[in-house]
Amino acid sequence: MKEDEVFVVFDWAMKYLPRKYREDQLDWFGKRGISCHISVCFRRNAEELQSLTFVHIFESQILQDSKTTSATICDVLNNVLKNNPEVRSVHLWSDNVACYKCADTIININNNKPSKGHIVSYNFCEAQDGKGACDRAAATFKSGIKRYVNQGNDVVNAKQIKTAIERTKKNVKCHIKVVKIQTRDTATKNQASIPGITSYNNFVFENGGLRVWKAYGIGPDVDFVTPLCSQLTYEGLLDDTFGISCGYIEFGKDVTGKDQSTKLLLGSEDQIFDEVRNRHFSNVFEYLSS
Structure with a gap:
């Protein structure tokens, strides 16, 4: 060693x-x-x-x-x-x-x-x-x-x-x-x-x-x-794509279509996000459309 x-x-x-x-x-x-x-x-x-x-x-x-x-x-x-x-x-x-x-x-x-x-x-x-x-x-x-x-x-x-x-x-x-x-x-x-x-x-x-x-x-x-290529949960994909820092996610101008970026807090206070955060990404859209 x-x-x-x-x-x-x-x-x-x-x-x-x-x-x-x-x-x-x-x-x-x-x-x-x-x-x-x-x-x-x-x-x-x-x-x-x-x-x-x-x-x-x-x-x-x-x-x-x-x-x-x-x-x-x-x-x-x-x-x-x-x-x-x-x-x-x-x-x-x-x-x-x-x-x-x-x-x-x-x-x-x-x-x-x-x-x-x-x-x-x-x-x-x-x-x-x-x-x-x-x-x-x-x-x-x-x-x-x-x-x-x-x-x-x-x-x-x-x-x-x-x-x-x-x-x-x-x-x-x-x-x-x-x-x-x-x-x-x-x-x-x-x-x-x-x-x-x-x-x-x-x-x-x-x-x-x-x-x-x-x-x-x-x-x-x-x-x-x-199994190790990427995260497969909804929150994991958000982290891989946009990055989550101290519970906040920031969307750039190219996503929002506005003159400035938007920062959102991800937490259990948002009932919809709390429900889908740990779901496999393939099941998220099915849940949201139901």
Whole structure:
């Protein structure tokens, strides 16, 4: 691994059950676990291998699906590249659970503008391949939380988990975020797909395409171009064609036919746009004409 490369490992930790320092038997029943996502970044500095852990703790009950997972991964990549502008290449690694190994996650990562051109590969491990860096980090944090509770503190929500980790992490370098996710439509209409994705384990990102292998470097590869050529949702096509910046889209004189350009705010306040923004472009006109 070169000094301008970063290797990132992802995994969802087992949900943490809220705990009080003193609780009766009734407090134990009906508990709902708190979701935590862990990412560990490795980088070589001279002869030393450095690591930095990112922990995302979710305030509310969430689906650990491709949308949540890809948004979390993109946040980690954005932080790493923003704070380390000298990094040129990023390699990703995770297990092959469905929220990671799916077309939605791979396409969302590829279309993430801050990391565009930096992501080189995404490799998936075999099922039941043992414990990794994220499991070690999770074990360290949970041990620290247990000590924090035994000192007379309650840990029953995401913010208290963050406080417990920060006060007991000792020499572990980490960034911890408490994340709030807005309620959204969980329907998977027009979901993108990559044929036979479950049989592939090694993905290499190239300009305009994706090259995959069943086993790393063994045999002929398969070149998937179509899924990564362009965004297929209505909002994605607007972004590709006109550009969306801070929620605003600007139409030039050649579009408006006026002497000056027009800037519009795209948001959920516009009920029609909110309904069609995530639809496949081929279904938008059918919806508008109905």
